[in-house]
Amino acid sequence: xxxxxxxxxxxDGAARRGRLTTRHGTIETPVFMPVGTLASVKSLTTEQLKxxxxxxxxxxxxxxxxxxxxxxxxxxxxAHAFQSWDRAILTDSGGFQVFSLSxxxxxxxxxxxxxxxxxxxxxxxxxxxSIDIQQRMGVDIAMAFDECPAHGISHDETEKSMxxxxxxxxxxxxxxxxxxxLFGIVQGGIYKDLRKRSVEEIASLDFDGIAIGGVAVGESxxxxxxxxxxxxxxxxxxxxxxxxxVGTPEDLLDGVAAGIDMFDCVMPTRNARNGSLFTSLGxxxxxxxxxxxxxxxxxxxxxxxxxxxxxxxxxxxxFVNDEIAAHVYxxxxxxxxxxxxxxxxxxxxxxNSLGSFRDSFLSKQTTL
RNA sequence: GGAGAGUUGGCUGAGCGGUCAAAAGCAGCAGACUGUAAAUCUGCCGGGCCACGCCCUACCGAGGUUCGAAUCCUCGACUCUCCA
Numbered sequence: 068x069x070x071x072x073x074x075x076x077x078x079d080g081a082a083r084r085g086r087l088t089t090r091h092g093t094i095e096t097p098v099f100m101p102v103g104t105l106a107s108v109k110s111l112t113t114e115q116l117k118x119x120x121x122x123x124x125x126x127x128x129x130x131x132x133x134x135x136x137x138x139x140x141x142x143x144x145x146a147h148a149f150q151s152w153d154r155a156i157l158t159d160s161g162g163f164q165v166f167s168l169s170x171x172x173x174x175x176x177x178x179x180x181x182x183x184x185x186x187x188x189x190x191x192x193x194x195x196x197s198i199d200i201q202q203r204m205g206v207d208i209a210m211a212f213d214e215c216p217a218h219g220i221s222h223d224e225t226e227k228s229m230x231x232x233x234x235x236x237x238x239x240x241x242x243x244x245x246x247x248x249l250f251g252i253v254q255g256g257i258y259k260d261l262r263k264r265s266v267e268e269i270a271s272l273d274f275d276g277i278a279i280g281g282v283a284v285g286e287s288x289x290x291x292x293x294x295x296x297x298x299x300x301x302x303x304x305x306x307x308x309x310x311x312x313v314g315t316p317e318d319l320l321d322g323v324a325a326g327i328d329m330f331d332c333v334m335p336t337r338n339a340r341n342g343s344l345f346t347s348l349g350x351x352x353x354x355x356x357x358x359x360x361x362x363x364x365x366x367x368x369x370x371x372x373x374x375x376x377x378x379x380x381x382x383x384x385x386f387v388n389d390e391i392a393a394h395v396y397x398x399x400x401x402x403x404x405x406x407x408x409x410x411x412x413x414x415x416x417x418x419n420s421l422g423s424f425r426d427s428f429l430s431k432q433t434t435l
Numbered sequence: 436g437g438a439g440a441g442u443u444g445g446c447u448g449a450g451c452g453g454u455c456a457a458a459a460g461c462a463g464c465a466g467a468c469u470g471u472a473a474a475u476c477u478g479c480c481g482g483g484c485c486a487c488g489c490c491c492u493a494c495c496g497a498g499g500u501u502c503g504a505a506u507c508c509u510c511g512a513c514u515c516u517c518c519a
Contacts (some may be wrong), residue, residue, distance in 0.1 A: 312470040
């Protein structure tokens with residue numbers, strides 16, 4: 068059976084309206100994938116998540132490897148069965164933890180040694196072990212094991228890191244087996260010559276899709292946009308393109324316009340827990356005193372259960388009192404907002420109006 | 436009635452002659468968050484200003500000692516504990 072199907076249905080400039088086919092359903096692109104690191108989109112039950120309608124979510128190899136461990140997940144029937152999720156799952160390879168947990172890991176040619184952030188125990192991730200874990204969990208899309216370098220390193224250091232990622236990409240591909248699709252990851256930091264070389268290398272390999280990694284790691288917004296705008300058009304048109312870890316609603320619009328098909332980001336879920344809510348009128352910091360007696364809905368233009376059920380005043384009350392329901396309501400809204408945004412984007416591409424959709428969206432954002 | 440302890444910024448609570456506009460926590464106000472070590476982190480938090488320095492008002496109240504007092508003394512007010 069084919070690991071992954073992808074067809075482009077329509078284009079609007081560089082933007083693509085497409086469809087991914089997986090063993091766990093079809094995915095309309097451009098798509099936003101909520102992040103569920105520990106086999107859970109934080110603060111939502113599987114049922115609540117399902118009701119929001121995402122067609123694919125993320126899980127994380129490093130975190131699930133530590134707890135509960137791949138043996139257990141495999142024994143219980145794989146990642147889908149474990150979390151009762153019958154739609155698609157993509158796993159990050161642990162490459163991001165090479166970056167985010169840089170203080171507790173050692174990087175070698177062979178792979179990365181991690182001291183568990185939980186109990187300090189030693190764990191090893193390499194292209195071979197990462198891909199094996201992802202495949203044993205039975206995910207729909209696995210990611211190559213890469214080194215996500217920090218921003219601020221030199222051209223030479225970035226080049227060395229990129230070349231390691233390339234060697235690891237070949238090793239990742241060499242152990243692909245079974246039904247999981249495998250995506251390669253382009254690196255190269257903020258250096259265009261390296262990004263170009265990285266695209267050439269990764270695109271020459273038999274990956275099922277290609278991701279742009281190593282962005283939003285500390286560089287400026289303009290640097291990030293510059294790199295995305297430069298790199299995306301270099302990617303092969305026939306494969307799905309995934310911009311890893313991005314981003315804000317505006318970033319999604321920019322990414323789509325550049326030709327990206329897939330996004331993931333912790334922003335809607337993490338910000339929800341921190342009381343920062345995305346709305347059609349701009350960001351709402353729900354803890355602000357001005358919402359204390361605001362009887363209106365969080366976002367008057369949103370039809371999620373949060374916006375149709377409770378007031379801003381109540382949401383603020385829940386949040387300032389650390390009520391668990393605050394996380395639930397906030398997360399439902401933010402994820403819903405992101406999914407709605409992508410729905411609007413797909414529609415706009417279909418009617419060749421992405422540009423005006425973007426302008427309209429952003430002009431309302433500035434009113435707050 | 437007797438003996439003792441205490442009264443500090445919205446609250447709890449450090450301080451025991453100068454480096455105190457006063458620790459710390461909480462509350463309050465605001466900000467950040469981009470392949471999740473995050474229900475986390477950061478800043479502000481007496482007032483004022485020509486604002487990275489200066490001025491004013493401050494540690495229950497009133498006096499006093501001292502070059503200098505939240506800190507020592509006197510008197511007063513109030514609170515608490517124990518014994519009758």
